[in-house]
């Protein structure tokens with residue numbers, strides 16, 4: 333079994349960076365060998381046979397090499413060039429994650445057996461050596477230090493063509509998984525982001541809906557699968573069956589053979605999401621909360637959307653290509669959201685520019701509000717928030733003890749009298765039996781839901797004798813439109829029932845959402861929206 337000079341140092345428990353730099357050598361010329369081993373190390377599969385930064389500076393083809401997705405990493409600087417090409421900046425620190433083929437584990441065990449090195453003896457890991465080698469160039473290129481807790485991660489995943497074949501013998505040992513692990517293994521932590529199939533690359537900004545299906549971590553599945561294969565192999569290797577050196581010596585044709593290929597590398601950079609939150613006010617009707625496209629025609633319904641009005645500015649500032657929007661409920665497209673607004677938060681995915689100042693947040697708010705004439709949307713209290721706050725938005729907004737306030741313009745089938753206003757004002761904790769509204773019954777279970785009208789008030793509209801302004805405070809989940817017109821008798825009693833006539837609703841606005849959620853933990857500045 334021929335090991336490279338770097339692996340020899342690892343087995344000698346060397347931790348001297350200079351020694352590794354001297355030991356790592358470029359592979360033999362690859363011209364025409366199409367990934368063949370070319371004398372790749374039988375332990376690290378060529379992963380450590382790379383040039384130092386100094387040697388790399390002499391290589392002219394570096395940039396061309398960095399542009400390829402699958403790299404044969406020939407020099408340490410490739411990591412840095414790849415990282416820079418991903419465009420991230422302003423990070424507080426970087427994490428360098430290395431995902432190795434499982435065959436490096438079995439080969440290392442075979443190496444220990446042939447050399448009589450017991451399990452207690454420490455051998456420097458391949459990932460440790462890579463991290464040491466890359467530290468200087470990564471630090472210079474990214475302008476920050478390595479930090480294992482950093483939100484920005486650079487991952488180098490090595491793929492080895494014979495990995496499955498060489499580690500197949502491990503499957504004779506069953507894997508003992510904890511309940512938690514089994515869940516993760518079969519469901520996949522991030523699989524829900526990938527329902528739509530394979531990740532698309534190079535989606536254009538014109539594809540205005542693409543950001544709605546944006547994955548929180550686009551590489552999670554790809555890297556987690558490989559990482560899990562490695563971890564599974566490590567667990568199986570702990571079995572007593574493999575403890576005896578003779579096992580490895582008798583299976584040397586698999587575990588000690590010269591590799592047919594050199595391991596190839598995929599390098600990706602990713603920044604964990606940042607979150608912003610606040611309250612939005614929708615001043616125009618005809619604006620849906622999220623982009624609405626008719627499935628049949630592919631045509632848009634309504635004018636823009638609340639999500640786009642906010643995220644077009646936010647994504648631009650964070651140099652991100654996708655986000656997810658969360659809010660405390662939603663109003664119908666033809667309903668305005670007034671007064672203090674509705675709590676919302678955006679999860680901004682893979683920001684290339686993750687750090688923004690308080691001034692820039694304020695500027696984002698001003699920019700969104702300056703476009704209100706076109707979008708009909710304003711925000712207030714915009715601030716950076718946390719993942720926990722993002723997920724907490726609206727979590728309790730539909731709970732039955734929550735209340736909402738509305739103002740509606742209604743018309744009835746006769747003149748409005750002073751007696752009508754008295755009838756309305758007398759309503760207190762009126763329980764209304766609501767069958768699922770006709771307009772949503774195709775997508776919701778048809779059932780009767782009792783909801784409470786907490787109180788109401790009304791006022792006449794000068795010049796419109798058959799109309800009135802109705803103010804309501806209701807339990808969350810009350811369908812206001814149906815309460816007014818009765819939905820063909822499916823809501824009882826209705827406003828029409830109370831007044832003994834027919835009633836219709838002309839306009840509806842939400843004036844208060846009862847949700848104590850606060851993205852910053854501080855009281856919002858209510859004066860920022862007029």
Ligand SMILES: [Zn+2]
Pocket residue numbers: 335336337338339340373374375376377378379380381
């Ligand atoms: Zn090696």
